[in-house]
Amino acid sequence: MTEIPTASRGGYQPPDPIEVPPLYSWPPRPVAILRWITTGLLFPWGLVFIALALASWHFLTPSLDRMASLEIWWVALIWLRNAALLTLVAGGLHWWLYIRRAQGQAYKYHTRWLATDSRKFLWGDQVRDNMFWSLVSGCTIWSLYESVTWWAYANDLIPQMEWSAAPLYLAIMTIGVFFWSTIHFYLHHRALHWPPLFRCSHELHHRNVNTGPWTGIAMHPLEHIAYFSVFLLWWVVPVHPVIVLLTGFYQGISPAVSHSGFDQLMVNGRTQVKAGDLFHQLHHQYFNVNYGNTPTPLDKLFGTWLDGRPESLAAFKQRWRSQRRQAGVPNT
Ligand SMILES: [Zn+2]
Numbered sequence: 269m270t271e272i273p274t275a276s277r278g279g280y281q282p283p284d285p286i287e288v289p290p291l292y293s294w295p296p297r298p299v300a301i302l303r304w305i306t307t308g309l310l311f312p313w314g315l316v317f318i319a320l321a322l323a324s325w326h327f328l329t330p331s332l333d334r335m336a337s338l339e340i341w342w343v344a345l346i347w348l349r350n351a352a353l354l355t356l357v358a359g360g361l362h363w364w365l366y367i368r369r370a371q372g373q374a375y376k377y378h379t380r381w382l383a384t385d386s387r388k389f390l391w392g393d394q395v396r397d398n399m400f401w402s403l404v405s406g407c408t409i410w411s412l413y414e415s416v417t418w419w420a421y422a423n424d425l426i427p428q429m430e431w432s433a434a435p436l437y438l439a440i441m442t443i444g445v446f447f448w449s450t451i452h453f454y455l456h457h458r459a460l461h462w463p464p465l466f467r468c469s470h471e472l473h474h475r476n477v478n479t480g481p482w483t484g485i486a487m488h489p490l491e492h493i494a495y496f497s498v499f500l501l502w503w504v505v506p507v508h509p510v511i512v513l514l515t516g517f518y519q520g521i522s523p524a525v526s527h528s529g530f531d532q533l534m535v536n537g538r539t540q541v542k543a544g545d546l547f548h549q550l551h552h553q554y555f556n557v558n559y560g561n562t563p564t565p566l567d568k569l570f571g572t573w574l575d576g577r578p579e580s581l582a583a584f585k586q587r588w589r590s591q592r593r594q595a596g597v598p599n600t
């Protein structure tokens with residue numbers, strides 16, 4: 269069978285199965301939960317995006333007074349900031365992993381490199397195609413949602429909260445961004461797999477079976493509208509603008525890391541930093557599993573959780589084959 273590639277064809281296979289975070293185990297395991305929040309959820313990338321949100325609020329965002337009327341100059345500045353930061357992260361990872369090939373194939377999920385001659389992609393080139401959809405459509409729709417949020421803040425149309433008024437609440441909401449983003453992702457992503465919606469939008473993202481950093485938000489504009497609607501929660505729930513920025517960066521930039529195609533980044537040939545997300549990588553390979561992300565394990569609840577072990581993949585393939593047989597589709 270050729271449709272379902274497996275790790276046995278040479279890509280990196282992490283030694284441990286993907287497990288549901290300790291947050292959902294019973295009885296509660298507070299030490300394990302704390303360790304998971306600090307190392308699994310926050311370190312290092314969550315902290316990077318929190319730092320980026322703080323720095324952007326202080327140095328890379330016009331003051332709310334100046335955003336009280338919607339004007340092209342400041343919306344363009346927001347776009348420029350978002351596009352520059354995405355390019356820094358996605359472009360940096362692409363340069364390190366795919367142009368310099370600094371760690372060769374070490375920790376790479378697929379042995380193939382990104383497509384440079386495929387009719388699936390604009391100009392036949394996967395990276396150029398992915399950059400186009402990310403920057404032209406992705407950054408624009410992301411920046412528009414963000415800009416309208418600033419405009420509404422500046423005109424007191426939506427509530428906001430100062431850190432001095434509710435530090436604990438805002439600290440919880442900061443962590444809450446990671447949960448809200450992943451619940452929101454599961455819900456709209458599951459809907460996009462409904463065949464009519466899949467064909468007219470989500471299919472574009474799924475052209476990338478073998479993903480790279482620029483694949484992260486390489487999506488159809490219709491999908492971007494759904495994907496970045498993550499901001500809408502903050503139109504009714506009061507938070508500080510830093511949390512709005514964090515939402516944008518987590519939604520817009522973190523997929524560059526999770527789609528990097530490499531499970532770990534190696535620095536100096538040794539030090540390893542967590543990068544790719546095998547859970548979502550499996551979704552790109554098999555389509556109808558792992559619709560969500562591990563922090564909110566809705567796939568476990570709905571029976572679509574694939575944990576990445578070779579024996580789970582073999583069982584999944586077996587099921588998939590018999591479903592095809594029942595549907596009268598010949599196996600190849
Ligand atoms: Zn993806």
Ligand SMILES: [Zn+2]
Nearest residue numbers: 457470474551
């Ligand atoms: Zn999908």
